[in-house]
Amino acid sequence: MTLDTDVLIVGAGLSGLALAAALRAGGRELAVLEARGRAGGRVLSAGGYDLGPAWIWPHQHRILRLARDLGLRTFEQHSAGRLIFENAQGAVRRDLDMAPMAGALRVAGGLARITDALAEGLGGALHLSEAVTGVRETGAGVIVTTAQRSWTARQAVLALPPRLMRPMGLQVADTPTWMAGHAKLIAVYDRPFWRDDGLNGDAISHRGPLAEIHDASPEDGRAGALFGFALPGAAAAEDFAERALAQLSRLFGARAGAPDAMHVKDWSTDPATATAADRVPPHAHPLYRPIAPTERLVFAGTEAAPTEGGFLEGALEAAEAAFRHLAANITPLEATTRT
Known part of the structure; x- marks a missing residue:
């Protein structure tokens, strides 16, 4: 041969x-x-x-x-400030001194x-x-x-x-493919305005469609960004982006619902990443x-x-x-x- x-x-x-x-x-x-x-x-x-x-x-x-x-x-993930928690009924707390990704590094x-x-x-x-x-x-x-x-x-x-x-x-x-069933949304703003309110950009939600949200802003704060992991299957809905922006607005204020740009990637529908089995994480x-x-x-x-x-x-x-x-x-x- x-x-x-x-x-x-x-x-x-x-x-x-x-x-x-x-x-x-x-x-x-x-x-x-x-x-x-x-x-x-x-x-x-x-x-x-x-x-x-x-x-x-x-x-x-x-x-x-x-x-x-x-x-x-590399630089450290922003962690100064309070985390937001939203339960399944929509009740919101903004007084939690937590930063789950504190110490993580980004490129x-x-x-x-x-x-x-x-x-x-x-x-x-x-x-x-x-x-x-x-x-x-x-x-x-x-x-x-x-x-x-x-x-x-x-x-x-x-x-x-x-x-x-x-x-x-x-x-x-x-073998399950880690995170293959997830989707990710990034909302970009002119600045990380949530920090003015003592928030670190972290949020955990049991209501969705975003289950977990974090600050994705550049290190120098020249722009602001929030990213969220969608609940399994949520990104497939036609109104996913609309519902996600409504969620950002109720968690971080009205400005969060009107980003300058938004990016979405649903890895569960990417055939070079996921199979049907991966849609159940x-x-x-x-x-x-x-x-x-x-x-x-x-x-x-x-x-x-x-x-x-x-x-x-x-x-x-x-x-x-x-x-x-x-x-x-x-x-x-x-x-x-x-x-």
Whole structure:
């Protein structure tokens, strides 16, 4: 079998991009296939505001080191002030001295600055809008099929949620994809005016449609922003945006109901993120475990990370494990006949 490349990585999220960068630095030949028309996976920023993951915790040394190596700055999540609580009947309290995300860190300009930088470094090795439909091992390598063509490689790395591998013909566990069933709304204002009232931007609501709200403003306060996680399924309603703005207005005042801009991302309807099973979120953070590699396939999504599974740090943890496996088990390509 003639080969197109040495290592083929399926998925250009943080894990796949970080692994590709490490392999290229070591002189390996590779290609990265991504179903979406952009790199980044579940990392997505709009106008510098994060529509996917937003936080890094101080103990997550891999992602903090990567941000630092890329010359990006982090800052602490705003936490000064009081939290708002709304019960199911609509009663509201604004006197709670709580900040659930105090101590978390954010990347200035949005987390997509990390994935964008990694993707840029790959150049022509990154192939967008190539959704994989099948993966098959052979005695000499692996064949990966997309709508456009078939790719052949010595080894393939699946850097994506396990549930997305099943339609490719791979028998993997039905592992929940963390946060895949959620939607996120960001409302942008000229300034973080809620802070004037002693509020920190945090809110917990049992009424919805937003279940949890936080301050998403830039560090310097040159603009204000609130983001909210929608209750499962709420974003599918036609009046979701209207109801969300009404909720922001009743919690933070009339100004919150008239943002200068608004961004919404419903991850549960994104076929490159979620399956139908992901629209019913797990009740608690799943216990993630490594997926044992086969002779030709390695698994490297964040849901395969045993310590930080589901998080950005887990994506890098899984990428590190895949890199070690490839380094230990794959011999140089020089002896292989290729096209």
